[in-house]
Amino acid sequence: MRNLEFKEQLHEYSNWREHLIQAIEMYREWRNRYNFSDPQSTDTLLNILQGLNMDRVTLAFVAEFSRGKTELINALFFAETGVRLLPSSPGRTTMSPTELYWDEAGGSYIRLLNIESRLEDISLMDYKRNPDRWTQISLNVESPTQMQEAFRELIATKKVSKETADKLGLWNEREAAEQGIINPEFVEVPCWRHALISFPHPLLKEGLCILDTPGLNALGTEPELTLSMLPSAQAIVFVLAADTGVTKSDLEMWKSHVCSSRGQRRQGLAVVMNKIDSMWDDLAGETGYDAAIQKQIETSATILNLKQELIFPVSAKQALLAKVKGDEALLEKSRLNKLENYLSEDILNQRRDILKGVVEKDIGFLVSESIKLMNSKVVNASKQLEEFKQIDFENQEMTGKLMAETRDRQNTYMANIENFQASRKVFAVQARMLIDSFAKDKIDEIILRTKEDMRKSLTTYGMKQNMRKLFDELRDLLQDSVDITEETRRLIKAIHKKFQDEYGFKEIEPQLFSIKQYQFELEQIFEEGEAFRNSARTTMTEQSLVINKLYSTLIVKARTILQQAHKDAATWSNSVLTPLMHQIKDHKKQIESRLIMLRKINESKGNVNESIAQLEAELAPLKQQRQELLAIIKAMQINITDIENA
Template sequence: MRNLEFREQLHEYAHWREQLIQAIDMYRDWRTRYRFSDPQSTDTLLNILQGLQNDRVTLAFVAEFSRGKTELINALFFAETGVRLLPSSPGRTTMSPTELFWDEKGGSYIRLLNIESRLEDISLMDYKRNPDRWTQIDLNCDSPTQMQEAFKELIATKRISREMADKLGLWNEREAAEQGIINPESVEVPCWRHALISFPHPLLKEGLCILDTPGLNALGTEPELTLSMLPSAQAIVFVLAADTGVTKSDLEMWKSHVCSSRAGSRRQGLAVVMNKIDSMWDDLIGEVGYDAAIRKQIETSASILNLDRNVVFPVSAKQALLAKVKGDEALLRKSRLDLLENYLSDDILDQRRDILKGVVEKEIGFLVSESAKLMEAKISNASKQLDEFKQMDFENQEMTGKLMAETRDRQNAYMANVENFQASRKVFAVQAKMLIDSFSRERIDDIIKRTRHDMSKSLTTYGMKQNMRKLFDELRDLLQDSVDMTEETRRLIKAIHKKFQDEYGFKEIEPQLFSIKQYQFELEQIFEEGEAFRTSARTTMTEQSIVVNKLYSTLIAKARNILQQAQKDAVTWSNSVLTPLMHQIKDHKKQIESRLVMLRKINESKGSVAESIAQLESELAPLEQQQRELLTIIKAMHLDVKPG
């Protein structure tokens, strides 16, 4: 599959996403227009819309030095520029982790974060929120040559003292000794810690984001890359060199930083590229021997990495780039890039589509289902009342009076039970507040502050391990405390719903129940990721305070975000869980009042029976129109939501 087809696939995906955004926006308007909206549901819909609008398909490319990773990125995405856009010449390799995307508001630029920023206890995410901390070079998108020149900063290095390199976590005495370097006065390091590149390439404008991570050293000293950025990517492309196969450092990177980002079911979205297959060509063995050698290397690599051989792609990025620039179809076929492009176009984009659908269904599927069931209940009640009026003998004044008395009794009983409902809601509010307070920032920060203070006393690997465990044990206990409160709150909600279903025949709408299982799972996953990172060979060898501090800070930030999300979700849930019942209560009240008004009119003047029936019929038609509009919107969402 050619790059043009990948672009078309990405365009199709972006079009699907835009249609989904439009459908959700139509649904939000529908709720407002027909008075179904409330502040909580509106916020939920606006949040999901913002998330979809900011959605990016992130592909992370991971490899040791000199595997041809940047050349592969050039071949896959930027060949139409006619130049080697990102620097990837022999001996000139990307030194800083680099993100490529399109920032419509910021325009075309390259932003560079200086390497000394590693001394500050500030996360990359926080730096990204503050453009002033970056060195910016504006890009001229009409001049690939100017962009080429600007991108040379990605390979820029400088020499600093060994002591400073040590503080920055960029000096490893054991590795240096293996290379024959003993007590050097200065050390060569990258100029930049991180790079952000924005320009309006068609693929980037469609939402593609590329993460280029250079070497084990960068991953081994930047926990945020391994523990946050790689796991959030839709796909990780791990690049090997075909002539060397899986080296010791490749395997260390794979085990410590790639596999941990794709644990369990998340092994989806993982591909291995065996690059530089052109280096395996041998005139003496010919085409047949060449193919056999490639197959053997694929099988060996797949076996070592414990991976399905179908996601190991032999490629010559160098040949592919040259072929695309020259328009040489035969050379492009020889480069074997098409299978990798197929994988990115079909599997990865389909996976991303499924993930987004899952997120939308999780966030607003309940709202849509509730709306459909409420509309069905409205139409059913209106139809039932219409049929009842058509069949009644309103000539009999005694019967009319009896019906009015029964309706008034229903109204009085309804008002009494509404008071009971309000009392139940107050009890629920108290219970919900206890649940919300269990995730309070004060409680979380108190735990973090205490464990961090203990950590400051010991920066050894053992001390780090003990304090990490202490932190996560206390956070686990915090979550566990909310389990009983959650169960009590769930029982209360079910009881309130059941009361109104049994006593008034309300439409059965299964209440959305809050659960903390997902947050517990995510917290455990962070702990496991942290342990894997901490025990990796690179981290064990460096054992430097800056790496330890950044690991701890990264874990803290992730854990805090999860617990803050738990609190936010608990607030949203507690504010909205009774809303469907309130809608039915309001409709029930309106139905009783309307019935009383009609019976009163009929009792006063027999000639108004036909008028009342006509009024009921006129009220039914708009409800049916509302339902048709809703069903059309649900269909446009392409979600697995059962209407009514």
């Protein structure tokens, strides 16, 4: 599959996402138009819309040095420029992690963060929010040559003292000794810690983001890459060299950084065996060449414990040359097409499924509630219409009896409303306990105290023990919320059941707050933290640098999860009774409307037909509202079982 086809697949995905955004916007307008909206549901819809508008398909390329990773990126995405856009000449490799995307507001640029920023206790995410901290180079998108020259800054290096390199986490005594470097006065380090590149390439404009990471050393000393950026990528492309197979450093990178980012299912993962052209043997011919490649695939699959179908033999050098020259035979020989096919179909389809899952999780309940309420409105209005058609209003005694029954229902309703208000007050107290269990001051007290304990630790072992203590205390804090959550869930179920039993309200299963997702996400972070805590890199890195990295990555993520739990608990407590309130209002409206019509009919028999006509007139727009909703739900592609009953 050619790059053009990948572009078409991405374009199709982008269009699908845009249609989804439009459908959710229509749903939000529908709720506003027909008085279904409330502040909490509006915030939920706006948040999902913001997330969809900012969505990017991120492909992360990971490899040890000299595996041809950047050449592969050039071949996959930038061959039409006619030049080797990203620097990938032998001996000249990308030194800093690089993100390529399109920033419509910011235009075309390279932003470079100086390497000394590692000494500051500031996360990469915070740096990204402050463009003034970056060195910016403008790009001339009309000149591939100018862009090519500007990109050379990505491989810039400089010499610093060994002490400075050590503080930056870029000096390793053992590794240097293995290379014969003993006590040097100066050490060569990258000039830049991170690079952001924005330009209007067609694929980038469609929402593609490319993350190009340097070798093992960079991943080991930049936990934010491993603990945040790689896990959030839709796919990781891990590049090996076909002539060397899986080396010791490849395997360390695979186990420590790639596998941990993909989880047990290894979803969104591809291994590229690059440089297959180096395995060509004139004497062995085509058959021997294919056999050698297959043998290397089998060996690598065994070492990596990966299915052979996820290993793609490629010659990025041949692929780039073939695309630049328009040589179809050479492109076929490069074997790039299977990798492009995997990225086009599997990865984009996975991303589509993930987004659909997010939408169903975040707003599926709102949509389900809307269709159930609309069904209830239509059913109740239809019943009242049929009842009025069948009643003998000539019988004044029957009319009086109906009015008396309706007034009794009204009195009972008012009495039970008072009970509902009392139940709501009890729920508010319970909900406050739940919300407070995730309070920011509780979280920050644990984080700040354990950070101070770490700083006071005289040994790496002591620091690691305090690190584990931090994870355990955060885990315990979330666990304490379980009992409160269960009690709150029981209470909200009881309130709903009361109104279902006493009024025959449509059974709308209340949306129940759950902390399982937050527990799962925290456990993932704690697993990453354990790997970070036990890694040789952590042991060899200067202690204050380790603590800063831990707090600017893992702990920021953990705090964010707990703050999200706090926010979600507050939103849930404010909105969980809203569907019930909608039914209560409708119930009140039905009783009042019924009394008014019965009174008119009792006063003048001529009003019977007029009242029936009025009920018919009220039913028609309700059916229209429901049809509009069904059309919107279909456009959103959300599976709601009640549609079948509509």
